[in-house]
Amino acid sequence: MKILISGAGTAGLTVAYWLKQYGFTPTIVESAPTLRTGGYKIDVRGEALQVLHRAGIYDAVVTASTDMQEALLVDKHGKVIHKMRGDAFGHRQGNDQEIMRGTLNQILLDQIPEIEIIFGDSIQSISQTNDAIEVEFQKNSPRTFDLLIGSDGLHSNVRRLVFGDEQKFSHELGIYLCVYSVPNYLNLDRTEINYTELGRTAGVWSSRSDKNAKAYFAFSSSTHIEPRDTVIQQQVVKNIFGTLGGEFPKLLNFMAETNDFYFDSASQIHMNSWSSNRVILLGDAAYCASPMSGQGTSLALVGAYILAGELALAKGNYQIAFNQFEKLMRPYITLNQELGMKAAKLFRSKEKSNPLSWLIEKLMNLLPGRLVEFFINRATKRINRAANSIVLKDYSLLLTHVCTKDPTKS
Numbered sequence: 001m002k003i004l005i006s007g008a009g010t011a012g013l014t015v016a017y018w019l020k021q022y023g024f025t026p027t028i029v030e031s032a033p034t035l036r037t038g039g040y041k042i043d044v045r046g047e048a049l050q051v052l053h054r055a056g057i058y059d060a061v062v063t064a065s066t067d068m069q070e071a072l073l074v075d076k077h078g079k080v081i082h083k084m085r086g087d088a089f090g091h092r093q094g095n096d097q098e099i100m101r102g103t104l105n106q107i108l109l110d111q112i113p114e115i116e117i118i119f120g121d122s123i124q125s126i127s128q129t130n131d132a133i134e135v136e137f138q139k140n141s142p143r144t145f146d147l148l149i150g151s152d153g154l155h156s157n158v159r160r161l162v163f164g165d166e167q168k169f170s171h172e173l174g175i176y177l178c179v180y181s182v183p184n185y186l187n188l189d190r191t192e193i194n195y196t197e198l199g200r201t202a203g204v205w206s207s208r209s210d211k212n213a214k215a216y217f218a219f220s221s222s223t224h225i226e227p228r229d230t231v232i233q234q235q236v237v238k239n240i241f242g243t244l245g246g247e248f249p250k251l252l253n254f255m256a257e258t259n260d261f262y263f264d265s266a267s268q269i270h271m272n273s274w275s276s277n278r279v280i281l282l283g284d285a286a287y288c289a290s291p292m293s294g295q296g297t298s299l300a301l302v303g304a305y306i307l308a309g310e311l312a313l314a315k316g317n318y319q320i321a322f323n324q325f326e327k328l329m330r331p332y333i334t335l336n337q338e339l340g341m342k343a344a345k346l347f348r349s350k351e352k353s354n355p356l357s358w359l360i361e362k363l364m365n366l367l368p369g370r371l372v373e374f375f376i377n378r379a380t381k382r383i384n385r386a387a388n389s390i391v392l393k394d395y396s397l398l399l400t401h402v403c404t405k406d407p408t409k410s
C-alpha cells in the first residue's frame, strides 16, 4: 500500500518509520527544502517514551537530551530571586526527556534512510476516488496513492484542502510565543534564566552541546496578531517586553539579526473527526494541544505509533484502522488539551477582575519565585497524569506482516 505523508515533523517521520516496519510503502512530502531544525526544546513524557524504546532510539534521545541543570528565576530587573532544578522547572518526572525539537527530528530521520522524501514541495490538490487518491503537487508531477496522512502541523495544508479553513477548527488561546537563537554571551551551561509574571514570561537558556543560547518571550494578548508578518511580530514583542531590565533589552536587540525566529499563537485544533475517506490527519494538524500543554511532541509520537499499528492490525483496511485510531486516541487527546486550556487560563487570569485573580496577582507580587514554583509543581502532577493516561498496544507480532495491497479494493 502506498501512503503519502505530508510534513516531516515528529508525527510524519514517526508514522513513516512504523509504516515501513509493517511493510507499507510511505512517501513523505515536506515543504521546507531540508529538515526543519528550528524551534524550542520539547519534552517526551509518560507513555510516549515507549514509542522511543520500541523504535530503538531511546538511548540516542537520552544522549542528545538538553540535560538542563538549573533554572534561575529573576525579577524584572534581572536579579535572581529563586532557583529550581532543571527537571522540576520543565515538569519532568521519572524518565521524561527534554531534547531540542530539531535534534529529535534528525534522530527520527536517520532511522528512515530508505524512505522516499520529497523536500521543497507541497500538495496542491487532492481528489479521492473509491479506489485511490490522486495528488497534484506544486512542483512535482501528479501521483496516485492509497492513503494520505496529513501531519503538516498546526496550519495544516491537508486539513485546509480536505476539511476546510483553519478558522473552523482553530481555537486561539490568546497567547503568543517566540523563540530564536542568540549568542551565548552569558556563558550559560545547561542553565535557564526566566522571568515570569501573569500574562508575560521571558527567558534565555543554553542546553548541552549548543554553541548558542535561545531567547524566548511569551505573552497574552486579547488582539489577534498576524501569524505571518515578522516585522509586526517583532515590534509587538519589543513593545511588551521593553520595560524589563537585566539582560532582556540585549536579548530583544538580537531579535532583528536572528535567522531562526519562530513565532506563533498558542492554538488548539478541535475536530469532530480526523479522517475523511482515505485521508487522515495526525499530530498538531489533527489535535494540536498547544505549547501551553507541554505535550505536542508526545501526542505526535503516540498518535503516529497507534495509527501505523492499527493500519497493520487491520491489514491495511483503513476504515477499521481510522475508527480504532479515533477510539484509542480521543480520551488521551481530550485530557492533554485540557492541560493547555488550564495553563492558558492561569496565565491570562490578570485579564479577569475576580477575587481569585486579584489574590493570585497579590501573591505573585509578594512571593514571585515561590508562587511560580508552586504553580509549576501543581501543573507537573496534572501533566504526568495526562501523559500516562493511555497504554500502548504491543504491535510487534505484526512486524513480519508485509502489507503491499489495499484490501478494500477488489
Ligand SMILES: Cc1cc2nc3c(=O)[nH]c(=O)nc-3n(C[C@H](O)[C@H](O)[C@H](O)COP(=O)(O)OP(=O)(O)OC[C@H]3O[C@@H](n4cnc5c(N)ncnc54)[C@H](O)[C@@H]3O)c2cc1C
Binding pocket: 006, 007, 008, 009, 010, 011, 012, 029, 030, 031, 032, 036, 037, 038, 039, 040, 041, 042, 101, 121, 122, 123, 151, 152, 153, 154, 155, 156, 157, 158, 179, 262, 282, 283, 284, 285, 290, 291, 296, 297, 300
Ligand atoms: C519550525 C518549527 C518550530 C517549532 N517550535 C516549537 C517550539 O519552539 N515550541 C513548541 O512547543 N512547539 C514548536 N513547534 C511545534 C512542535 O514541533 C509540534 O507541536 C510537535 O512536535 C508536533 O509535531 P507535528 O509533527 O505534528 O507538527 P510540526 O512539528 O509542526 O511539523 C509539521 C511539518 O510539516 C511541514 N509542513 C507544513 N506545511 C506543509 C505543507 N504545505 N506541505 C508539506 N509539509 C508542510 C512543516 O515544515 C513541518 O516540518 C514548532 C514547529 C515548527 C515547524
